[in-house]
Amino acid sequence: MTAFIIYKAIMCGGVFLLCLAAAAYATLWERKFAAFLQDRKGPSRAGWGGILQPVADGVKMFMKEEIIPNVSNRSLFILGPSLFMITAVITSSVVPWAKPVMIDGQVYDMQITDINIGVIYLLGVASIGVYGIMIGGWSSNNKFALLGAVRASSQMISYEIPMGIALIALIISSGGSLSLKEIVEGQDAGFANIVWQPLGFLIFFICALAETNRAPFDLPECETELVGGYHTEYSSMKLGLFLFAEYINMFISSAVMATLYFGGYNFPFAHELYEKLGLADGSVWISIIGFGALMTKIFGFICLFMWIRWTLPRFRYDQLMNLGWKSLLPLSLLNLAITVVVEYFRGNIKF
Amino acid sequence: MLGLTITQWLFGILSLMAIMFALMVVFTRSPVNSVLYLVLTFFCIAGHYLLLNAQFLAVVHIVVYAGAIMVLFLFIIMLMNLNTETEQQKHIIARIISGVIGGLLLFVMVGALKGAEQINIVQSGASQIGLVKNLGNVLFHEFLFPFEVASILLLAALVGAIMIGKREPASPTPPKEGLL
Known part of the structure; x- marks a missing residue:
């Protein structure tokens, strides 16, 4: 029992630190990437090549004066960013980060918890993620913040629906399990799910962009219209939490996409490689290599997110709603119908 | 600890929290706080589903009620910008009548449940x-x-x-x- 608790505590702490570190360096990478696309150098003063920039940003955020508006609802004002951060982090608990490790005959999953409804858990957390923004935006008692919050909530509710339907199609074609661990293991031999679900992945990716409020879907914080959107009144580290949670969201949604559609910690010819290196099942090195593969995929997705942000202009609000309800929703239903037919002929569905 | 298992402790704590938050929904003045307490109540009920080993129901409960319906409620209340100053005060007679009717409903329900036979609930941990x-x-x-x-x-x-x-x-x- 004690060993179990220690193992879970290490997993939770490790994944939490991983999320924070990845998000911190994603902020630096975002600026570097933007600089690359715009033919600049980007942050280069703090440390070698700007490697300490996230630390400097964090210190700056903490040192700034903290202002809570007099007319705001104080407790809700503080609750908003905290809730947003919590919902950003807890999604990571169902992602399998690497292959299970065997130590002294005991198998340790490299995943905080394997619940048999992992995919629905992801949807559930995504759906309560909007509370942080809404509470923060409303309690600021500022009309721009309120407009940003209203935009965020309607956007997130709208894009959850095609996302959910794309996930149903994925579950059908990946063998009917809702557990992320089993979905990844199903992609170990054979193809990754993207081969059977190209349209589903496209829909999921667009919805993930919208759910994380990244450009071109960053209308909730559209600075040309709404000053700062839902975080207009926030300052100091509370603003930092809102901004930071966006990067955590981006990291974890990349991890989820890599897990669901691109085989997670598996990669092509993995078994041949392990055989050549002479690694047995359950070896720590296999887990480390698999973790590296997953991280590479996540890094690729993060680059894609950033590439899109610095390339595409922002949608107009009616375009956003039209895309969600009139394009993505019918497309996802079509994808579901095609999936059912294809899977019937592949023999995964029996009547 | 008092001869109770962990499940019983969790059940007790969750039930207490659910009842407390449900009361807060009614007693709090601000409509936004009311909605937020209702969301917390839903989370407690989802916890009860988990104790019954009904994980699917628990998560769907959160997705549907906390994630969709209550967000829309919150949305509308925030847009209407209700607060205690603009809230309409009901006439005293209306309050008395609603109090009497509510009390009668409670009376009827207690009366109806009093004669109900005790059902043996199967221990649900392994269900x-x-x-x-x-x-x-x-x-x-x-x-x-x-x-x-x-x-x-x-x-x-x-x-x-x-x-x-x-x-x-x-x-x-x-x-x-x-x-x-």
Whole structure:
């Protein structure tokens, strides 16, 4: 029992630190990437090549004066960013980060918890993620913040629906399990799910962009219209939490996409490689290599997110709603119908 | 600890929290706080589902109630910007009447439940019925017809909502796009 608790505590702490570190360096990478696309150098003063920039940003955020508006609802004002951060982090608990490790005959999953409804858990957390923004935006008692919050909530509710339907199609074609661990293991031999679900992945990716409020879907914080959107009144580290949670969201949604559609910690010819290196099942090195593969995929997705942000202009609000309800929703239903037919002929569905 | 198992402790704590938050929904003055307490109540009830080993129900409960319905409630209340100053105060007679009616309802319910026979509830820790696989099997084999009828009911409600929400064709001002 004690060993179990220690193992879970290490997993939770490790994944939490991983999320924070990845998000911190994603902020630096975002600026570097933007600089690359715009033919600049980007942050280069703090440390070698700007490697300490996230630390400097964090210190700056903490040192700034903290202002809570007099007319705001104080407790809700503080609750908003905290809730947003919590919902950003807890999604990571169902992602399998690497292959299970065997130590002294005991198998340790490299995943905080394997619940048999992992995919629905992801949807559930995504759906309560909007509370942080809404509470923060409303309690600021500022009309721009309120407009940003209203935009965020309607956007997130709208894009959850095609996302959910794309996930149903994925579950059908990946063998009917809702557990992320089993979905990844199903992609170990054979193809990754993207081969059977190209349209589903496209829909999921667009919805993930919208759910994380990244450009071109960053209308909730559209600075040309709404000053700062839902975080207009926030300052100091509370603003930092809102901004930071966006990067955590981006990291974890990349991890989820890599897990669901691109085989997670598996990669092509993995078994041949392990055989050549002479690694047995359950070896720590296999887990480390698999973790590296997953991280590479996540890094690729993060680059894609950033590439899109610095390339595409922002949608107009009616375009956003039209895309969600009139394009993505019918497309996802079509994808579901095609999936059912294809899977019937592949023999995964029996009547 | 008092001879109770961990499950019983969790049940007690969750029930206390659920009742407390439910009371806060009624007693708090601000409508926004009321909605937020209701969301917390839903989370407590989802916790109860988890104790019954019904994980699917628990998460769907959160997705549907906390994630969709209550967000819309919050949305509307925030847009209407209700607060205690603008809240209408009900007339004293109306309050007394509603108090009496509520008390009568409580009386009837207590009276009805008093004679109810004690059902032996099966210890649910090992029950597998709430898992998504078993639930799906039951839903799509035994209860397929009611399930489909319920979906048609939902569809009808959806169409009705669209019909009600539709603008009149001959409205004096042309509908503007992109208001928000």
